[in-house]
Amino acid sequence: MAQTTDTASSLPKALGHIRVLDLSRVLAGPWCSQNLADLGADVIKIERPGGGDDTRAWGPPYAKDADGNDTTEAAYYLAANRGKRSVTVDIASVEGQALVRELAAHADVVLENFKVGHLKRYGLDYDTLKAIKPDLVYCSVTGFGQDGPYAHRAGYDFLIQGMGGFMSITGERDDLPGGGPQKAGVAITDLMTGMYATVAVLAALTHRDRTGVGQYIDMALLDVQVAMLANMASNYHTSGKPPARWGNAHANIVPYQTFACLDGHIIVATGNDGQYQKFVEAGGCADLATDPRFATNPLRVRNRFVLVPLLEQMVKRRTKGEWIASLEALGVPCGPINDIGEVFANPQVSARGIAIDMPHPSAGKVTLVRSPMKLSGTPVSNEKAPPLLGQHTDEVLREVLGRSDGDIAALRAKGVL
Template sequence: MTHPVTPSPARPRALGHIRVLDLSRVLAGPWCSQNLADLGADVIKIERPGSGDDTRAWGPPYAKDAEGRDTGEAAYYLSANRGKRSVTVDIASPEGQDLLRELARHCDVVLENFKVGQLKRYGLDYESIKAIKPDIVYCSITGFGQDGPYAHRAGYDFLIQGMGGLMSVTGERDDLPGGGPQKAGVALTDLMTGMYATIAVLAALTHRDRTGEGQYIDMALLDTQVAMLANVGSNYLNSGKAPQRWGNAHANIVPYQTFACADGHIIVATGNDGQYRKFVEAGGRPDLATDERFTTNPLRVKNRDTLVPLLAEMVRTKARDEWIALLEAAGVPCGPINDVGEVFANEQVRAREMAIELPHPDAGRVKLVRNPIRMSATPATSGVAPPLLGQHTGEVLRDVLGRSEEEIAALRERGVL
């Protein structure tokens, strides 16, 4: 079930005083600017006339109208562009560049993900914008950052998952059937770079509000992926041994993995010795809690190849729902493995209203995923659907830059918009 959302202008917005000039496209940058838009910022999304953001063409699937026909609005694009205003500008034309510099004067943040050095040719790099807007917060997102031997390489999520070590620890163990490197099912590196960029922009805005000083933010997908290795990276740095793939198991905790039940699969995540004991007692094998090989987590990690087959045999004796009921009653973390349809049918997901519907000029209404941030005073509302290409071009040029209808029409005639 999706929940209609009606924006309430009376509700305070945490970033209602912030305007963002968004020159980014695809996912990492738009994910950042969508977060800012959900928090109330006025995000002006600059797109290529005629084609727009690359992801507008990344379908099917597309949003459908009331008669069930495809609208041409790709679901991929819809996932990352809620709450923004779309303005089409030919960034390669001198007049287009002038317009963007003029817009930047009226903005607090510039966000871009062009190749290193590309915007300097257009007079839209940080130094150029800083010269006309000294307190600007300017965030660049690239594959490898602004310096270093790889700075001028193009970076894509899939490549960075491989180069940044994620695929070396994702997938089944090499010595088991199906073993080998595996990418994550969603573009985690892009998404996490967008999240880190959001944090950086908010921190820079806080600094600006305290001191009046703007600054430049250099975000790189590879940097983000290396940081995302978290405990896996720390394990290597402190042991000198490159971590391996563990499939659905855990390198440091046993049992912390999937098991096949009589009728499906279950995840069991025992984070301490007490939970492990309750798990095997619920399965009718209390002897596995007192066996000297398995009494502590370090011992279970050491003897996992002996223990896990015994646990697998135990779990296969009961059905999935029976296990979930038993383990929830015993306080052992557990859960099913849902497909995406089951996710949105889940009673907790429904109760939290994670699926929403927003009014859309072509589709009537579009179905989206709600922002998960919940704040009591300044909620992250998701009240405006992703814009049509160029939907707000006239509105922004008129209301922000003070251009007349005649001037806007002339810019369109010259192909600038």
Template sequence: MHTTNQHKTSLGHLRVLDLTRVLAGPWCTQNLADLGAEVIKVERPDQGDDTRSWGPPYLKNQDGNETSEAAYYLAANRGKQAIAIDIATPEGQALIIELVKHSDVLIENFKCGQLKKYGLDYATLSKLKPDLIYCSITGFGQDGPYANRAGYDFIIQGMGGLMSLTGERDGMPGGGPQKAGIAITDLMTGMYATVAILAALTHRDRTGEGQYIDLALLDVQVAMLANMGSNYLTSQSSPQRWGNAHPNIVPYQTFPTADGHIIIAAGNDMQYKKFVTIGERHDLANDPRFATNPLRVQHREILVPLLEVMCKTKTKQAWISALEAAGVPCGPINNLDEVFRDPQVIAREMQIQLDHPIAGSVPLVASPLRLSKTPVQYHQAPPTLGQHTQACLRNILNLSDEEIHALQTKRII
């Protein structure tokens, strides 16, 4: 069991063996690393995590030249130690088994059943370490008719219903299904995996029992439907896409201004009247067709175009300043340059810089977790491929320099 920093962080007493790649698994293990766990990321020698090459953009070194570290990889791998081991070889498998004996958690996202042929499946490893927490992440889970299919976030967003709810309405310009702008199913799977692992660890600490966690992207996407899923189950009617509008509230959508877009969320009649009064359209405030929200929903196709013309008479900031002063819920639609210059984002320190062995330093998005007694600690930047192989084998498995050299010669590490 890992003991470094165990009194300074929430999870400093834990060691996690991370056999995942791409996003869902690494997002989970980055959470655990932020909370203090020692996370050892196992990668293929010479190639490593697929996302190391998913660019551009790539991190630049201190001379301004691009490195082989893609920004995609950097987003999900800080705080980890990186070791390169060929698990397709018997020697590599033996190393992983020895590391498992010294670990609390193993997390992997290989295809269903693939690790069994290497002797690294839960049934095998749990006999060697009964208190092991073993988490598998796949597209469709360990059973069911789709278990052997490869699962990718984009496909799951479609299969799991998200794209039926996202995008402009059919019949409108640009109408049709849309995926989310980030791999939201992967990210949520990583978050669910974090919760499941912490729950399993709590059970282990009470009983001494390890357990197996089976997480599927499709399951997560269906669960993420939340109120929309409940709406369907209650009514047996599939919700339709509404783009940036709301099916039950008007005005509750984006509007173009003189220099960009804003979000208006007028949740009651008084907020609506304040909105159009600020826009100097007193006639819309007093029009009986728009007097109540049900009437505005009924006459949406008449009202919204009038509001769009009105909103173009002022700049984004002029609207926001006036609406905020009047208590009308609103907000900008920021690009990422605006996000990271926002005074609230700056005040919350949502951008960090970590020392990096090649670039000197690397900018990263911070964790949103705020704990008063055991705050998140950023131990190191996302590691380079195999950066800690020798140190981990020497310090955890007590291998000698000669044994490590022999493994290198055979290209096991």
């Protein structure tokens, strides 16, 4: 069951002193700004009048109102935009550009994910805004970065997963049914770029607080995808051989994979020789623990094509529940493969309060997934649901820029807002 929003609003927020002007849309940039909002920053999301963030239209599914009817709030948009204030500004207009520059003068961070050079023609690039606010932290998120032969290309998560090597190591082996390259089930490169961007922004803010000097951050999806190849990149540089796809198996550990049981599948992840020995002994195959071909992990990796079929025969003799109960009692890492409904029904997930209900102006409430960051002294904020398009335009212009109702009405009449 989802928990209601937090009751810790009176506690200090880690980034309660920070204002972020968020010109980004879709996922990588908004994921970063949502992290910052969760940590207490005032995130002002700048959106196109009339349409807003592209993901507002990426449905169905949409959040439903009290009568069960679809609202205009797509689930995709809701996943990446809690905690923010939405302001509509036409940045293609001269007056809209001036308004964004004025807001930037009151911000600590600017976040954007336009094509390289696009914002320069609007006077919203780093050099222009730095002249207005020298200690500004400005983070650009693009597909390929600000330089290099691909800098001006558009970058999308799916393309980057392929170009960056991820799909060459994801998916079933080519020699097995269903083998071939496979993307991740979520936009993993976008999400990781948002996470790396968050870390970079926090580092730049710490530097600014020590020195008074802002800086420019150049984040590229391709850079992030290559960086997150992790041990697979290291395997390549160490061996000189591009790693292959192993499906649900592990390139460097055996057994560390899925196995079919009588009634489904389980994951067994033996991280050391002791766990392996307990696993095969629990399956009534103690001889596989003493067999010199399988005594150590390096030997098991070399002889995986002999060992794994024997383990598959062993596991198939029992049910999922029998295996999990047996292996958990022995301290052997194992578990089921849950669908997402089963994930949120899991008692551990429920106990951790990961699903939260947040009041929403058109849906009544929306159920979202809270930040996994748990800070004892400065808890994350769960106070603001993802905003409606332009929901806070008047509020922000009055509060931050001191604009009168008449000024705001005039801007709206001109189509600037």
